[in-house]
Amino acid sequence: EAQVTQNPRYLITVTGKKLTVTCSQNMNHEYMSWYRQDPGLGLRQIYYSMNVEVTDKGDVPEGYKVSRKEKRNFPLILESPSPNQTSLYFCASSPWTGGFNEQFFGPGTRLTVL
Amino acid sequence: AQTVTQSQPEMSVQEAETVTLSCTYDTSESDYYLFWYKQPPSRQMILVIRQEAYKQQNATENRFSVNFQKAAKSFSLKISDSQLGDAAMYFCAYRSFEGGSEKLVFGKGMKLTVNP
Numbered sequence: 001e002a003q004v005t006q007n008p009r010y011l012i013t014v015t016g017k018k019l020t021v022t023c024s025q026n027m028n029h030e031y032m033s034w035y036r037q038d039p040g041l042g043l044r045q046i047y048y049s050m051n052v053e054v055t056d057k058g059d060v061p062e063g064y065k066v067s068r069k070e071k072r073n074f075p076l077i078l079e080s081p082s083p084n085q086t087s088l089y090f091c092a093s094s095p096w097t098g099g100f101n102e103q104f105f106g107p108g109t110r111l112t113v114l
Numbered sequence: 115a116q117t118v119t120q121s122q123p124e125m126s127v128q129e130a131e132t133v134t135l136s137c138t139y140d141t142s143e144s145d146y147y148l149f150w151y152k153q154p155p156s157r158q159m160i161l162v163i164r165q166e167a168y169k170q171q172n173a174t175e176n177r178f179s180v181n182f183q184k185a186a187k188s189f190s191l192k193i194s195d196s197q198l199g200d201a202a203m204y205f206c207a208y209r210s211f212e213g214g215s216e217k218l219v220f221g222k223g224m225k226l227t228v229n230p
Contacts, residue, residue: 041222042220043159043207043220048216048217050215056215058217059217059219096216100166102161102164105159107157108157108158
């Protein structure tokens with residue numbers, strides 16, 4: 001089954017404790033992206049990657065890191081989480097053949113930073 | 115920078131009736147792509163419909179259709195014969211390729227309630 005998977009689905013952590021949210025897709029997509037969703041703000045892009053070893057900042061990159069060492073994986077790293085990073089996080093992927101392609105979203109990760 | 119505005123945070127519709135969700139956007143690009151996504155209580159993001167800016171014809175997908183007005187930078191979604199399963203958050207999104215980088219910009223969303 002073609003899908004984007006994220007782990008963990010739920011995470012409660014404390015301020016300053018490094019964490020990684022994994023994202024993996026099995027569709028051989030070039031493009032991958034991370035978003036955060038907050039009430040009243042919609043989804044905002046954190047980072048994206050147009051291919052292996054190619055990443056770039058989205059609209060809200062502060063406090064986050066990403067890497068793209070393999071085509072299928074695009075982990076999101078919070079080196080020192082803070083309470084303002086409490087949010088719902090989505091990973092998405094799509095083929096890089098132009099912008100009309102649908103972005104496939106993962107199921108989301110609910111992160112709470114105390 | 116591109117922006118997407120959904121001015122109505124909430125709407126309700128009676129089952130079997132028609133409802134229109136509004137979306138406007140701001141851009142200086144001439145070629146771009148627009149999308150409507152649905153997010154039910156399960157939180158899964160589901161593509162509803164998409165439109166290429168250079169195509170004059172409005173996109174349709176079964177009960178869902180758009181009214182794309184490029185000059186007005188408007189991209190509204192019409193849901194006909196509303197069903198209980200249409201109740202969800204709806205997000206309008208703009209996909210751009212400005213400066214060689216690709217971004218998907220979302221509106222703040224609109225909560226649709228369907229009354230039986």
